[in-house]
Amino acid sequence: MTSSVTTQHQGRAPGARRAIVIGGSISGLFAALLLERHGWQVDVYERSAGALAGRGAGIVAQPELREALAAAGIGDIGAVGVQVETRILLDADGRELMRHPCSQTVTSWERVHTLLRARFPNERYHAGRELRAINLSGDRPIARFADGSLVEADLVVGADGIRSTVRQQLFPDARLEYTGYVAWRSLIDERSLSPETHRRIFWTMAFGLPPGEQFLGYPVTGPNDDMTPGNLRYNVVWYRPADEATELARLLTDINGRHHPISIPPPLMRPQVRTEINEAAARLLAPEYREAISLLPQLILQPIYDLESQRLAHGRIAIIGDAAFVARPHVAAGVIKAAEDVLSMVTALDEENSVEAALERFEAERLAVGRRIIARARQMGASYKARRPGEAAAPSALDRDYANAVIEDTALTTFLRTAKSP
Ligand SMILES: Cc1cc2nc3c(=O)[nH]c(=O)nc-3n(C[C@H](O)[C@H](O)[C@H](O)COP(=O)(O)OP(=O)(O)OC[C@H]3O[C@@H](n4cnc5c(N)ncnc54)[C@H](O)[C@@H]3O)c2cc1C
Known part of the structure; x- marks a missing residue:
């Protein structure tokens, strides 16, 4: 050159x-x-x-996305993604604590x-x-x-x-300001979920709210834009606190003891970290979510900024x-x-x-x-940061106002069309 x-x-x-x-x-x-x-x-x-x-990550396709695609010359594309109509909140025993109607298109970054x-x-x-x-x-x-x-x-x-x-x-x-928490995320093939779990959560936006954490799952398009039921994937995101100096530094240290300042390539993640995530899921998440976590082919660690x-x-x-x-x-x-x-x-x-x-x-x-x-x-996201000694405890699914706000407000951009702020 x-x-x-x-x-x-x-x-x-x-x-x-x-x-x-x-x-x-x-x-x-x-x-x-x-x-x-x-x-x-x-x-x-x-x-x-x-x-x-x-x-690969799930994307909630807001209604404005279709207009934006049309403005970019991408008009006649059929469906942008797949539809979910309901949000549910399950506790660690698998009990349904809330159910909320909410029609949305969910798709994938790809x-x-x-x-x-x-x-x-x-x-x-x-x-x-x-x-x-x-x-x-x-x-x-x-x-x-x-x-x-x-x-x-x-x-x-x-x-x-x-x-x-x-x-x-x-x-x-x-x-960049680190928020005090990370997202663990990945995608699972639809067919790998057990029939019971599929029936209960697959066609929903499914929430879990352990104290100070949030689990979220929803279906997304399959590989190569496949939108045929059976060939979709399930997108899992689990927000968990991680203090920057201690826990985040530990999570970003690889199998060879090398520290990665930004993100860690999934194949280099220490097996111990995966074991800890499975154990935490067994303690904190509904059986259906636990199953989803255990099936993730790889875990992607995303510090949130x-x-x-x-x-x-x-x-x-x-x-x-x-x-x-x-x-x-x-x-x-x-x-x-x-x-x-x-x-x-x-x-x-x-x-x-x-x-x-x-x-x-x-x-x-x-x-x-x-x-x-x-x-x-x-x-x-204020509830998910790592807490210091003496700080008030994080709310959980049992705090109805908090749980309602999470279920009703997550992934909706209607607030942008109103005069009220934020
Ligand atoms: C867990 C998670 C969930 C999300 N969920 C949603 C959702 O549901 N809905 C939604 O709308 N959004 C969601 N987002 C956000 C969304 O993914 C991004 O806002 C969106 O993809 C826009 O990204 P971008 O193109 O600006 O940046 P990026 O996708 O980061 O692209 C930047 C590009 O620039 C290139 N680049 C960088 N430096 C250079 C350089 N020096 N020279 C040349 N090229 C360079 C990079 O290689 C990269 O390809 C989510 C994000 C996360 C982390």
Whole structure:
């Protein structure tokens, strides 16, 4: 690779404005597709050289997702995911403490990513290209990649996730704040659940509330977007407190005694940790949830962070999605927030006279929304942090107000459409 600056207009409409998107995951692909539909020439630069599909996680598809997909040119796709109509709360003995009607679409990260990725041309999706820094000295930003290549553009969109290089360069004050708890998560093939467990929990959003913890399970699409009953998967997430200095450090230490500061590859997790999780499930969770935990092929440990950037734009550069804000997952707003960040940005770019003015407007609009989501998610996750001696005990399923709030509010974004805050 040479280090001459590429401006990316070879073979494209002369005069069209050029955007580069850093990060080819959900936010980045939404940005690329929407910008393209609004007349931009777009290239996506993704650090990972291989497929991103291995991240597998369940996603609650909020109603706005379908509109956002349609805006990105993905209209006639049939179902986005599968439907659940009911939420249940089971205690450790398997007794049903609550049942609440709630119709929602649940899907998988892969399904949403595949829909988006299939619409964006391969020749402009540059895998294995890691952004190192952005040169800000000229009129237009120049992105510098790990291979030494330089790319100049009229607009740079940082969609590079929770540890965004773009954000760390432009807004270094925005820091990840560990929340005091982790999520254990994974997916199980539908067919591996026993018939009794399947009958009782599979077609529900199923909750367990041991004191200071939350278990959550729901069905998601199967491998390769399969939505045929029988071929689906069950998504399990278990939020558990883990003090940063002691328990989290221990969980992030691998079979060779090496500490991983960010996340631990599942195959390197110590077998003891898996044993402890199974034992805790036997003590704290309903028999159906215990079974689900015991069947998980691998456990993914996800420390939960808050991230709130005070700025989203600098000149011709903007950050969107998880690069800008990361809320605890209880609101399940990450995907639609990313999509709506992009909608706000392209509308402003259409209507304002300059890229800089458009991004200022985008920043003002989206900072407010991001803050509301963060505040709401903090409130919903407040019970799960590791407690210090002397702190009040965490509520449990027996605290009806708390349990009602969890069952009625989790993974719903209706609060964003009301004037009340958070
Ligand atoms: C347990 C859990 C459950 C969740 N549940 C839901 C849910 O139910 N509903 C929902 O809407 N959301 C949910 N979310 C959040 C949702 O997954 C994210 O908000 C969403 O995927 C948006 O991610 P993103 O594209 O902004 O970032 P990411 O998916 O992190 O993508 C960033 C991309 O940038 C690339 N990259 C990073 N650095 C560079 C670089 N320097 N150069 C080039 N490329 C780079 C990365 O490789 C990656 O592909 C959940 C999250 C968690 C943790």
